[in-house]
Amino acid sequence: xxxxxxxxxxxxxxxxxxxxxxxxxxxxxxxxxxxxxxxxxxxxxxxxxxxxxxxxxxxxxxxxxxxxxxxxxxxxxxxxxxxxxxxxxxxxxxxxxxxxxxxxxxxxxxxxxx
Amino acid sequence: xxxxxxxxxxxxxxxxxxxxxxxxxxxxxxxxxxxxxxxxxxxxxxxxxxxxxxxxxxxxxxxxxxxxxxxxxxxxxxxxxxxxxxxxxxxxxxxxxxxxxxxxxxxxxxxxxx
Numbered sequence: 001x002x003x004x005x006x007x008x009x010x011x012x013x014x015x016x017x018x019x020x021x022x023x024x025x026x027x028x029x030x031x032x033x034x035x036x037x038x039x040x041x042x043x044x045x046x047x048x049x050x051x052x053x054x055x056x057x058x059x060x061x062x063x064x065x066x067x068x069x070x071x072x073x074x075x076x077x078x079x080x081x082x083x084x085x086x087x088x089x090x091x092x093x094x095x096x097x098x099x100x101x102x103x104x105x106x107x108x109x110x111x112x113x114x
Numbered sequence: 115x116x117x118x119x120x121x122x123x124x125x126x127x128x129x130x131x132x133x134x135x136x137x138x139x140x141x142x143x144x145x146x147x148x149x150x151x152x153x154x155x156x157x158x159x160x161x162x163x164x165x166x167x168x169x170x171x172x173x174x175x176x177x178x179x180x181x182x183x184x185x186x187x188x189x190x191x192x193x194x195x196x197x198x199x200x201x202x203x204x205x206x207x208x209x210x211x212x213x214x215x216x217x218x219x220x221x222x223x224x225x226x227x228x
């Protein structure tokens with residue numbers, strides 16, 4: 001079946017612009033995670049949703065980062081007033097149920113802030 | 115919070131040789147340890163995982179061992195092939211509820227020379 005999809009795959013933004021990154025999890029998956037992967041590094045946790053509830057946002061680096069999942073399926077990660085340090089790959093992952101640890105990753109959105 | 119260290123950062127082997135990647139973690143409460151393979155520009159793909167109630171798990175040419183007392187776990191790849199070349203990430207999580215966000219190591223670039 002279809003895996004996790006993300007769009008856009010690439011995004012170039014000028015410093016100060018707002019961006020919105022979309023994640024379509026595997027159909028029926030309850031849990032959704034966002035991670036940030038800097039060049040040459042491992043992914044770092046940003047935030048977690050269980051259905052529409054955002055249960056953990058401890059990894060969001062600043063109040064410029066905001067995530068939502070209003071209907072418990074598609075999620076959007078929004079970054080306001082982008083800075084050069086926001087340049088990274090943003091990965092989304094989903095899991096079928098709350099108690100299932102296995103996470104399936106999307107291809108990521110590569111964000112470049114100039 | 116959890117901290118995962120991964121070694122080596124790069125590993126070059128001849129085709130047919132074995133490769134071993136090691137990780138240590140800091141939080142003794144962690145109980146789920148997946149390994150992901152990430153090819154350049156692609157999504158991380160789960161290759162094997164282990165839970166704390168198991169000391170070893172094997173899947174064809176890939177095996178993972180876990181030593182909870184020492185808080186370390188290792189990935190073993192036997193009979194390496196050129197298509198095994200990629201970056202490998204270990205990760206750890208507490209598991210369950212809202213605590214199974216993954217903490218990743220920095221990755222190991224494995225190169226298998228034909």
